[in-house]
Amino acid sequence: MEIKIIKSDYVTSAVRSSQYPEEILPEIVFIGRSNVGKSSLINSLTNRKNLARTSQTPGKTQTINFYKATLKITEPPELKNFYLVDLPGYGYAKTSKTNRGIWAKFIDEYLSKSLQIKFVCQLVDIRHAPQDSDLQTFKNILEKNLPVLIVATKSDKLSKNERAKNLAVIKKSFGIEELPILPYSSKNGEGNSDLLDVIADSL
Numbered sequence: 001m002e003i004k005i006i007k008s009d010y011v012t013s014a015v016r017s018s019q020y021p022e023e024i025l026p027e028i029v030f031i032g033r034s035n036v037g038k039s040s041l042i043n044s045l046t047n048r049k050n051l052a053r054t055s056q057t058p059g060k061t062q063t064i065n066f067y068k069a070t071l072k073i074t075e076p077p078e079l080k081n082f083y084l085v086d087l088p089g090y091g092y093a094k095t096s097k098t099n100r101g102i103w104a105k106f107i108d109e110y111l112s113k114s115l116q117i118k119f120v121c122q123l124v125d126i127r128h129a130p131q132d133s134d135l136q137t138f139k140n141i142l143e144k145n146l147p148v149l150i151v152a153t154k155s156d157k158l159s160k161n162e163r164a165k166n167l168a169v170i171k172k173s174f175g176i177e178e179l180p181i182l183p184y185s186s187k188n189g190e191g192n193s194d195l196l197d198v199i200a201d202s203l
Ligand SMILES: Nc1nc2c(ncn2[C@@H]2O[C@H](COP(=O)(O)OP(=O)(O)OP(=O)(O)O)[C@@H](O)[C@H]2O)c(=O)[nH]1
Pocket: 032, 033, 034, 035, 036, 037, 038, 039, 040, 041, 053, 054, 055, 056, 057, 058, 059, 060, 061, 062, 087, 088, 089, 090, 093, 153, 154, 155, 156, 157, 184, 185, 186, 187
């Protein structure tokens, strides 16, 4: 069965709940450290080059950005609309401490208030062990009773050997033996169809 996103559009940006989109649709959220590849993943998933703006400099995404997407499922034939939600990164964004605090607050408000979140994709860089901020974020998401999927980004940057080793380290850090971790590359498309499957199942 082939699952594809056949349409995607930027809808709106928000820093408070009054600015969330008017149209209510299921939401899939992408969270992770600055520069981990959240915006790039949204582009690769939707097959768009510049739907979400990306940068080599951490701190590019500064608001909660909602992208409306249409998923096409072939069996049975069905179209499903939902939002891909891009968040500012936590961690080492090139911005002031005050700004980071403001971002953390409106991200937390969004995760607490939105009733449409189907699951949260938490991104970690496959090359590095998760940091305290990653583990804290994971804990916060679980405390809000939101389903979470760990996605290990930039898988194209590692050899097969290194990748297996690092995935084991990441799994161990999160402290859950059966935690599924999806290796993903926005460069070569690895993980793309698996993630679309997970999204389709959640909608
Ligand atoms: N090799 C490789 N590079 C990637 C991948 N995903 C993202 N990048 C690069 O990583 C950098 C950051 O990507 P973004 O998508 O802007 O990261 P972000 O998580 O949205 O960052 P913020 O908006 O600052 O929080 C860019 O230079 C991307 O080209 C990937 O899968 N493979």
